[in-house]
Amino acid sequence: MFERILHMLIKEFLELKRDKWARFRLIVPPLVQMLVFGYAATFEVYHVSTVVLDRDHTLESRDLISRFAFSDRFRIVRIAATDAEVENAIDRSDAALAIVVHAGFAQLLRKGQSAPLQVIVDGTNSNTALIALGYLNQIVAQYSQDYTLDLIRRGIGGAGGKMVQVTIEPRPWYNPDLNGRWFFVPGVVGSLTLVVVVSLTASAIVREREIGTLEQIMVTPIRPAEYILGKTAPFFLIGLAQVALVALFGTLWFHIPFVGNPLILLLGTCLFLLSTLGLGLLISTLAKTEQQAFAASFFVLNPAFILSGFSFPIASMPTPMQWLTYLDPLRYYLVVIRATFLKGVGLDALWPDLLGMAVLGVVLLAISIFRFRKSLD
Amino acid sequence: MTGTIETPVVAERLVKRFGSFTAVDDVSFRIARGEIVGFLGPNGAGKSTIIRMLCGLLRPSEGRARVAGFDVAREPERVRENIGYMSQKFSLYTDLTVAENLRFFGGIYRVPRAVLPERMGFAVEMAGLRHRENMLVSTLAGGWKQRLALGCAILHRPPILFLDEPTSGVDPESRRRFWDLIHDLSADGVTVLVSTHYMDEAEYCNRVALIDRGRLIEMASPSALKQHTLGGDLLVVECEGMGTAMAALHEAPGVRDVAAFGNSIHILVESAGAALAALPDYLAGCGVRVTRIEQIKPTIEDIFVQMIGAEARAEGPRP
Ligand SMILES: Nc1ncnc2c1ncn2[C@@H]1O[C@H](COP(=O)(O)OP(=O)(O)O)[C@@H](O)[C@H]1O
Ligand SMILES: [Mg+2]
Numbered sequence: 111m112f113e114r115i116l117h118m119l120i121k122e123f124l125e126l127k128r129d130k131w132a133r134f135r136l137i138v139p140p141l142v143q144m145l146v147f148g149y150a151a152t153f154e155v156y157h158v159s160t161v162v163l164d165r166d167h168t169l170e171s172r173d174l175i176s177r178f179a180f181s182d183r184f185r186i187v188r189i190a191a192t193d194a195e196v197e198n199a200i201d202r203s204d205a206a207l208a209i210v211v212h213a214g215f216a217q218l219l220r221k222g223q224s225a226p227l228q229v230i231v232d233g234t235n236s237n238t239a240l241i242a243l244g245y246l247n248q249i250v251a252q253y254s255q256d257y258t259l260d261l262i263r264r265g266i267g268g269a270g271g272k273m274v275q276v277t278i279e280p281r282p283w284y285n286p287d288l289n290g291r292w293f294f295v296p297g298v299v300g301s302l303t304l305v306v307v308v309s310l311t312a313s314a315i316v317r318e319r320e321i322g323t324l325e326q327i328m329v330t331p332i333r334p335a336e337y338i339l340g341k342t343a344p345f346f347l348i349g350l351a352q353v354a355l356v357a358l359f360g361t362l363w364f365h366i367p368f369v370g371n372p373l374i375l376l377l378g379t380c381l382f383l384l385s386t387l388g389l390g391l392l393i394s395t396l397a398k399t400e401q402q403a404f405a406a407s408f409f410v411l412n413p414a415f416i417l418s419g420f421s422f423p424i425a426s427m428p429t430p431m432q433w434l435t436y437l438d439p440l441r442y443y444l445v446v447i448r449a450t451f452l453k454g455v456g457l458d459a460l461w462p463d464l465l466g467m468a469v470l471g472v473v474l475l476a477i478s479i480f481r482f483r484k485s486l487d
Numbered sequence: 488m489t490g491t492i493e494t495p496v497v498a499e500r501l502v503k504r505f506g507s508f509t510a511v512d513d514v515s516f517r518i519a520r521g522e523i524v525g526f527l528g529p530n531g532a533g534k535s536t537i538i539r540m541l542c543g544l545l546r547p548s549e550g551r552a553r554v555a556g557f558d559v560a561r562e563p564e565r566v567r568e569n570i571g572y573m574s575q576k577f578s579l580y581t582d583l584t585v586a587e588n589l590r591f592f593g594g595i596y597r598v599p600r601a602v603l604p605e606r607m608g609f610a611v612e613m614a615g616l617r618h619r620e621n622m623l624v625s626t627l628a629g630g631w632k633q634r635l636a637l638g639c640a641i642l643h644r645p646p647i648l649f650l651d652e653p654t655s656g657v658d659p660e661s662r663r664r665f666w667d668l669i670h671d672l673s674a675d676g677v678t679v680l681v682s683t684h685y686m687d688e689a690e691y692c693n694r695v696a697l698i699d700r701g702r703l704i705e706m707a708s709p710s711a712l713k714q715h716t717l718g719g720d721l722l723v724v725e726c727e728g729m730g731t732a733m734a735a736l737h738e739a740p741g742v743r744d745v746a747a748f749g750n751s752i753h754i755l756v757e758s759a760g761a762a763l764a765a766l767p768d769y770l771a772g773c774g775v776r777v778t779r780i781e782q783i784k785p786t787i788e789d790i791f792v793q794m795i796g797a798e799a800r801a802e803g804p805r806p
Binding site: 113114116117118120121124125128129321322323325326327328329330331332333 | 542543544564567568570572574576577578579580581582583587590591592594595596597623639
């Protein structure tokens with residue numbers, strides 16, 4: 111078993127070594143995209159998942175919260191009762207934003223004083239966080255204005271025409287400076303690996319089928335699993351090397367902090383590679399020519415990129431699209447890679463994403479091996 | 488064990504359909520150990536399809552085949568341990584060197600490490616590639632590539648070899664050398680099934696199978712085939728205006744069959760003497776200037792053409 115796989119491996123690397131085009135595809139696009147995304151742009155966000163903690167329980171606090179509930183920029187995913195619940199929601203990425211109304215909020219307002227509103231944002235997605243803070247500011251400003259007018263109308267405390275004010279106390283977690291680059295660069299690691307691994311694997315078997323060497327291999331006693339493993343192992347190793355390189359480049363060049371456990375990132379990367387290899391292989395067994403494989407990977411990679419939450423928050427997507435994201439390995443990996451780079455959270459928070467990739471990978475590989483067996487006919 | 492089976496290749500009523508098209512139609516034959524059997528037939532006859540079924544690459548639609556004693560549909564893995572195969576399309580890794588290809592296939596076939604160098608040496612020697620071990624396969628000329636492919640296919644010393652048009656597109660000298668290699672292997676007890684569309688290569692085989700439109704028309708030794716009565720004498724006609732001549736010959740008295748063979752026409756006549764006396768004048772009367780007309784010995788190709796013609800006439804037109 112291992113001897114055959116080893117021979118496949120040697121052969122693959124020899125071919126790769128002599129294939130200029132493949133070498134180019136491995137090295138140049140990752141570098142270019144890394145630099146482009148390192149200096150990335152902003153996007154609009156909708157339905158920022160929000161957790162609310164109301165300690166005041168007054169007319170005023172409920173009114174303010176309902177304004178968030180009615181805005182399509184925010185979606186209240188949980189009404190928390192304790193600080194711990196708020197922390198939890200952010201840690202697990204259930205919510206990207208937390209709004210905490212302190213006790214005595216209404217009292218201050220009624221006295222015509224300014225009242226603080228505590229806001230916690232998940233800074234790992236600094237892009238979303240910054241934009242969300244902007245919307246939050248708008249809503250709160252509107253609320254302050256309405257409240258002041260109301261006071262004046264009722265003839266309370268409006269004597270001096272003084273504005274009451276709700277002041278926002280933003281408290282970003284994980285990425286204190288809300289640095290966009292920090293958010294993007296780890297994401298680039300994932301998307302680049304996806305693109306390189308899927309497109310290379312997709313054409314790998316198809317090319318052998320086209321040039322006829324697959325037929326020559328199939329008359330040897332090699333087993334389909336041996337062939338497939340031998341064929342994909344190189345891309346697995348290449349993927350690992352690429353993640354390591356880009357991660358290194360990101361931390362050294364863009365000074366992205368790496369606060370998490372490298373072993374968790376390694377585990378996540380292995381599972382991610384498993385699922386991307388499965389995806390590429392599936393394309394490889396479905397396509398008849400290298401061109402078809404190329405077109406198919408293009409059609410798979412674009413949605414995978416869009417659905418991953420890399421640039422458009424998943425929460426802003428229509429519900430059916432959100433369901434589709436569960437089929438996207440990049441979705442899970444982005445969570446893992448951002449969490450390990452910027453949050454340092456552990457397995458207890460990341461296991462659902464790791465499991466998601468493991469399941470996807472095993473299912474895709476099993477289908478590919480099965481399809482490969484059949485496609486011999 | 489498997490190497491000593493007396494009939495290593497047995498095909499029983501093999502059928503292969505691709506959709507509604509029948510590429511192989513009810514083909515049965517047996518090949519004895521150490522025999523060299525040639526599959527002869529035009530392009531699209533179904534030679535490759537039969538060979539690919541025997542290698543376990545295609546599942547027969549009907550019928551069965553046993554290779555080295557194993558059913559090709561049920562135990563393809565066991566079959567593959569006992570066969571060497573050269574596909575019609577050259578299929579070594581052209582980005583790898585001669586030695587790298589040999590080492591790779593040796594590894595895939597699990598040739599023991601201890602004997603691999605010797606086997607590789609043999610293959611290199613056989614292919615005439617000594618001192619070219621480190622050349623990329625893509626830079627080799629056709630004949631060398633073909634012999635290297637054979638070398639890769641026999642690294643694991645298979646008792647049975649399937650060679651699908653191994654000599655196509657190779658110069659005549661390389662073709663001769665290739666056939667010498669096949670004879671050497673056969674002398675060692677290797678059973679060889681080789682397809683070709685060069686009719687003259689039939690002479691190198693112990694037996695030839697004539698295949699046309701998916702059917703096995705005849706299977707016999709070349710000499711037995713040549714003794715096959717054509718049902719008349721064979722003449723060759725060379726002339727100017729082939730088309731006119733062929734049309735005229737079809738109508739000529741005493742002519743049974745007319746077939747174009749390159750620049751000449753082969754005709755089957757009731758009696759050579761009568762035809763040689765009458766035909767030059769008859770053709771001249773039709774406006775054809777004959778440059779040569781004489782009796783010849785039939786070749787395998789003549790037999791083949793005549794047999795296909797006879798089949799077609801017996802069955803009426805086929806779709
Ligand atoms: N995979 C396939 N699908 C459909 N038709 C095929 C396939 N393989 C072969 N054929 C058809 O079967 C016939 C026999 O082909 P083949 O066995 O390659 O002939 P030969 O080797 O004698 O030239 C041809 O008409 C060919 O087009
Ligand atoms: Mg053929």
